[in-house]
Amino acid sequence: MSGDLHSGDGDDRTSVAHAGPEHADAPEFAREMxxxxxxxxxxxxxxxxxxxxxxxxxxxxxxxxGAAFVMLYVLMTAVVGIPVMLAEFxxxxxxxxxxxxxxxxxxxxxxxxxxxxxxxxxxxxxxxxSVIAGWVTRYALAGIFTGFPADTGAYFDQISSGTPAMGFHxxxxxxxxxxxxxxxxxxxxxxxxxxMPALFxxxxxxxxxxxxxxxxxxxxxxxxxxxxxxxxxxRTLAAATSQAFFSLSLGMGAMxxxxxxxxxxxxxxxxxxxxxxSDFGVAFxxxxxxxxxxxxxGLQGAVGESTVGALFISLPGAFNAMxxxxxxxxxxxxxxxxxxxxxxxxxxxxxxxxxxxDEWRIPRKTAAVGAGAFIATLGLxxxxxxxxxxxxxxxxxxxxxxxxxLALAIFVGWxxxxxxxxxxxxVGEGFRPWLKGWLxxxxxxxxxxxxxxxxxxxxxxxDALSTLFGG
Ligand code: TRP
Numbered sequence: 001m002s003g004d005l006h007s008g009d010g011d012d013r014t015s016v017a018h019a020g021p022e023h024a025d026a027p028e029f030a031r032e033m034x035x036x037x038x039x040x041x042x043x044x045x046x047x048x049x050x051x052x053x054x055x056x057x058x059x060x061x062x063x064x065x066g067a068a069f070v071m072l073y074v075l076m077t078a079v080v081g082i083p084v085m086l087a088e089f090x091x092x093x094x095x096x097x098x099x100x101x102x103x104x105x106x107x108x109x110x111x112x113x114x115x116x117x118x119x120x121x122x123x124x125x126x127x128x129x130s131v132i133a134g135w136v137t138r139y140a141l142a143g144i145f146t147g148f149p150a151d152t153g154a155y156f157d158q159i160s161s162g163t164p165a166m167g168f169h170x171x172x173x174x175x176x177x178x179x180x181x182x183x184x185x186x187x188x189x190x191x192x193x194x195x196m197p198a199l200f201x202x203x204x205x206x207x208x209x210x211x212x213x214x215x216x217x218x219x220x221x222x223x224x225x226x227x228x229x230x231x232x233x234x235r236t237l238a239a240a241t242s243q244a245f246f247s248l249s250l251g252m253g254a255m256x257x258x259x260x261x262x263x264x265x266x267x268x269x270x271x272x273x274x275x276x277x278s279d280f281g282v283a284f285x286x287x288x289x290x291x292x293x294x295x296x297x298g299l300q301g302a303v304g305e306s307t308v309g310a311l312f313i314s315l316p317g318a319f320n321a322m323x324x325x326x327x328x329x330x331x332x333x334x335x336x337x338x339x340x341x342x343x344x345x346x347x348x349x350x351x352x353x354x355x356x357x358d359e360w361r362i363p364r365k366t367a368a369v370g371a372g373a374f375i376a377t378l379g380l381x382x383x384x385x386x387x388x389x390x391x392x393x394x395x396x397x398x399x400x401x402x403x404x405x406l407a408l409a410i411f412v413g414w415x416x417x418x419x420x421x422x423x424x425x426x427v428g429e430g431f432r433p434w435l436k437g438w439l440x441x442x443x444x445x446x447x448x449x450x451x452x453x454x455x456x457x458x459x460x461x462x463d464a465l466s467t468l469f470g471g
Contacts, residue, residue, distance in 0.1 A: 084250045090422045094416075094418050095260070125392075129345060219295035242453045252404050265425075
């Protein structure tokens with residue numbers, strides 16, 4: 001496989017020359033690449049799989065009609081998620097630049113600001129994502145060393161902000177920085193190769209165990225019985241769209257950046273399909289863990305609570321109540337969450353680091369430490385104040401990501417001349433006509449649905465901001 005990669009280089013260089021006359025004077029510097037195709041896929045799945053799959057998916061499903069929501073979510077993954085992922089791939093691999101450079105190279109000076117929006121989103125998201133990942137780390141260690149506490153509510157209050165939260169946030173950032181410093185192949189690819197299969201195994205194992213619980217049947221029927229009434233509610237559509245979008249890490253250049261290290265021989269639609277399917281698989285199987293556990297302990301009410309806090313209160317409480325086996329299961333669950341969080345965090349930091357390397361030729365190690373330290377410092381704010389965390393979460397999810405995705409869909413759908421050519425590379429003849437359909441999804445359907453997400457998120461964003469600023 002790695003041998004094949006290098007034969008792709010020759011054709012890379014010629015098309016780079018086509019696409020970017022403004023860079024013709026700058027000699028092409030050696031850019032890192034994935035060693036294997038599977039490495040790229042696992043890293044992209046690593047970015048996608050995170051708290052979104054293992055918790056957000058479950059509570060949205062619980063709130064929005066069970067299996068009916070799951071079907072709508074699958075549809076939105078196909079109609080919005082895969083098309084936007086392909087748009088990011090097209091730009092990243094087409095220009096061989098990370099976000100800022102990619103948009104400048106493909107769209108000229110006027111589009112470069114969108115790249116800065118992506119990098120800003122990456123900085124803001126990682127600053128609070130790392131705080132949540134710090135809680136996850138704390139729970140995993142608590143499970144290992146002392147067992148889960150009986151009063152998880154009081155425990156969570158204690159550790160979720162202030163000095164303890166800052167400490168674990170800084171530790172998590174240090175892990176993330178260390179991996180990104182290692183580079184695309186020796187850092188990100190290698191870490192994903194080890195961690196992602198471990199995550200798949202843990203989640204699958206837990207789902208098998210959950211089937212043995214008394215009461216699991218009720219959990220399954222709640223999860224898998226569709227209530228179609230919910231589908232007529234427009235809020236459900238917006239929720240399914242935003243979940244598909246969030247879960248696939250779209251709208252801020254993470255997939256764009258990862259694809260900029262990919263060989264031109266690979267078929268982008270095939271990779272997008274594989275990544276989306278794996279991401280859905282982890283979410284679906286996580287539901288097969290969460291629902292039986294919740295129902296076995298009679299905690300039905302808890303799964304519909306949309307706060308991140310519920311993940312850190314109800315589930316660990318259940319693990320505590322289940323004795324020794326609960327402790328083991330809980331440790332595995334939080335270790336899987338930790339893996340999900342690390343592999344997502346490295347993609348967030350890579351968006352920033354890759355831009356520093358491409359735009360200012362800053363050496364990778366310096367860029368990773370510098371950007372990482374900056375984000376770690378910024379993250380002390382959400383670590384100290386949980387309302388700041390809520391506000392950062394709302395602003396990035398409901399504004400930055402949908403706006404970024406919307407602008408990207410319009411750019412790649414309507415303006416970028418190279419999109420059909422780039423997306424057709426390595427794609428079989430029979431499949432090519434379908435790619436025209438992709439372009440029309442990007443042009444019309446994706447923008448309409450993302451505008452719906454923007455509108456439906458406005459209330460939540462306003463609430464989060466007024467809580468923060470004491471309105
Ligand atoms: N997809 C991640 C999850 O499911 C969260 C996420 C959203 C993300 N946008 C991102 C991760 C961008 C990395 C980069 O938890």
